[in-house]
Amino acid sequence: MKKSILQLFGIFALSASLITSCSSDSGNDTPSSTFVVDANNFTGIIKDGEVILSAGTTYKLTGKLQINDGATLTIPAGTKIEGTGGTASYIAVAQGAKLNVNGTASNPVIMTSGLPTKKAGDWGGLVICGKAPINRVTGGASTAQSEVADLTYGGTIANDNSGSIRYLRIEYAGAAYNSEKEFNGVSLFAVGSGTTFEYVEAYQGADDGFEFFGGTVNTSNLISYGNEDDQFDWTEGWAGTNTNWYGKLAFGKGNRGIEADNFEFGFANTPISNPSITNITLVGPGSAADALIYTENQGLKMRRGTKAIFSNVVLSDWKTGIDIEHDETIAGVGTALKVTNVNYIAVATKTKGKTTLAASADVSAVATELVSATGAGNGVGAPAWSTGWSVGF
Template sequence: MMKMFKSFLFIAALTVAFVSCSDDDDNGGGEAVATCTDGIQNGTETGVDCGGSCNACPPVKDGSIDSQDDPDLDPTDLKGNVTANITISAAQTWALTGALTVKSGAVLTIEAGTTFEATAGGTNVYIAVEQGAQINATGTAAAPIVMTSAAGNPRPGDWGGLVIAGRAPINVGATAEAEVIGLTYGGTAADDNSGTLTYVRVEYTGARINGESEFNGITLYGVGSATTVNHIAVFNGADDGIEFFGGTVNTSNVLLVNCTDDSFDVAEGYVGSSTNVYIVREEGFLNVTDDPRGIEADSNSSNNDAMPRSNFSIDGLTIINAANVEQADLIKIRRGCSATITNGLLATIGDGTASDVVDLTDGRGPAAGTTSIIANVLNVDVTDIKNEVGATVTLTEANAGGADAAVFGWTNFTFPAIVPNP
């Protein structure tokens, strides 16, 4: 009876081996090369050269990154839904080839010094963080995190950019759907935490989806105040540099260079503060929309009294237009929004011009009368102020003040000299 049982086990083992692998003697050396026919590791692989062992068959990518050794966590082809706590290593450059979406409950950690190179030419290449998810992108001055285009000749709009959705209040409904990729955002958690962005540089973003919608460099949808955003830079992007759709997140040390449309954009009940914001269009950067602005700030264009009203502050602001294109406004605040801007410097250099220095008017509603702007100006008309709401706007002709450029040394950006025009 025991011999019969052993014989049965031996025959069964041979059967499994036969089903699982086959031998191919055409490898030139007479050594059999196993090929998976039942997909021992993944359930689908067939006819794959396994290098002599069925257990070496590569797993199939399924579009979901659910562990640190998941095959979709591929530096040469990074995309998919992040469904677990995952770390992106700085040991290699990561080719971002599609949408990388951090799903609710997951945390995407990005090591200091990591570089992403995004495939150019599509609106389906971006990094997104859903409500309930987090991104912890913690670079350093010596090792910043860089998100850029993989194109040999990179241009604004090559790829989507970075999009984060949170659960902080907005004024266009209890929640809303993001215009670019359909993320849900908004809620009641003013102190919501979507993670950390520090020492992060984003380049060549702003891919256009249609005539009404396109990505920005960094888009913050209903992001809460427990989220950390500081030492960030957006370079050469189509549409806006950074845009806040509601939310309560605060920022500091923000550099926005060569944004095709608006550099710093506020809407939908954003309530937050920023310190040390530097905005510049360089000489020779001619990409422009119909109405590019340094700051464009709205509350709600359909109902200026919708709550919460956008109400933001910036302490330490520089806006420079050195490009030979006219900016519509250096600062445009409208549609019920209130702002407090202190220690500002607003200037044009060389051939750069501005249609308006400060404009608080709009056909869909002016800025709130509580708005206060105190800034020095250079090479612009100090009286160029449109103010019909009794807001406090104090502009002084002086080449002083503004943001501290020295803190952006980690970007290696060469700032233009702010000098009087001859």
């Protein structure tokens, strides 16, 4: 009898263990989404739960795909998303939503053109909106509507989390409608420091590669290659910590390596744009490039009150290496705005300054030189960390 009871207890224990195991493995902790995925017509609004795409599958992005507050889109390594609807096809992450891109160095996630002959502007790009501070109203408590997707961004949550994005390549995206409305390869609107954003390339887009509109997101290992405007751009009080950036213009296209503002309509608005960038290479078109093509031939254009700290920098093939404009920006030269250990290669004018009233200003104190500086890791060459997942080198 005792033996039978023990055997019966053992059966109950085993059954309980199996039930617990099955429950744990079923993924019931994450509610399923009501969104129905169609790989050949990948568009619509993800309103709830988590949508997990299938690894190795190609999805045709035929229109806007929007992820709303409380919902998550997870993209596994090796997945490809092809935009086929022009700038009407783009991916937008709203405040409170999450995008997880789980690429690897050997198997990145690729967002690209789905057209037979691929070119810049074939689709819209990636837009992420968070709740971190912006400075459209001084003090940082404001919100605004994104240039594209018309989504709210901004707020007071500095550590806001919009997901985890690793090993992602974005190709042939972007469009500039006018001076105030543009698709970039990636547009980061008030994205917070709780977001992971690393190993991302913006390749041959029709506007900027990466643009930061306020926020506090930190980044590493970014490549902006052959985009038709600036390779990197920031405004509205962005203040992130960054390492390993590489930017290069394509022949006959592109403007600046970096175009940096505090805020166009309030040079002293707070919080002030104030990122730090360690290990950066910016390669231009050549210092004697055709002025009709390259009207903004500058490695770093710092203006409208921005601050920034750079270290270990390679600036190659620019007419002007560091160009600083406006009184509020110049006031920070050598302290809140400085570029330490710069290796200038074929740069005609190393530094240039202009006051708000357009008078020349000596801003040479902004930089210190070091001919052995390696920038993103390998001077003007492809850095080791770009191997396997990037293109263009």
